Amino acid sequence: MKDFPTFVKDATNVYRTKRYIVKQVLDIQYDTEQAGNVLSYDTFYKRTPARDKQYDMLFAGRRFHNGKRLPSTAYTRRYVD
Numbered sequence: 001m002k003d004f005p006t007f008v009k010d011a012t013n014v015y016r017t018k019r020y021i022v023k024q025v026l027d028i029q030y031d032t033e034q035a036g037n038v039l040s041y042d043t044f045y046k047r048t049p050a051r052d053k054q055y056d057m058l059f060a061g062r063r064f065h066n067g068k069r070l071p072s073t074a075y076t077r078r079y080v081d
Contacts, residue, residue, distance in 0.1 A: 005054045006080075007045045014059070015067030020044040021055055024070055040072035044079045 008014055013024040025041040045051060059065060 005051065005058075007043070007051065007055075008058060013067070013070045014055075015069055016047070016055060017066075019047055021047055021051055022069070024072075026070060026072065037074060038072040040070070040075040042075055042077050044077060046079070046081050 007021050007023045010025060011023040012026040015022050015024075021044075023043045023045070025043075027039045027041065028036055029039060030036045059067065
């Protein structure tokens with residue numbers, strides 16, 4: 001694989017659901033009133049045969065092949081076809 005797929009670039013975590021490959025980018029923000037927050041900027045890539053093949057090659061060694069979501073206190077979502 002020459003270039004890493006978009007769903008891996010700058011990702012903190014990548015996992016797969018029934019319909020999507022999800023890229024999580026986590027950010028920790030602190031404020032003086034509420035202590036800290038973990039924010040997750042999520043991008044949902046629609047699963048295609050090509051993306052599934054890339055995912056399978058990149059994460060073949062995972063114990064839990066589809067991965068899992070890392071918890072956060074807030075999130076945003078963006079969808080990509």
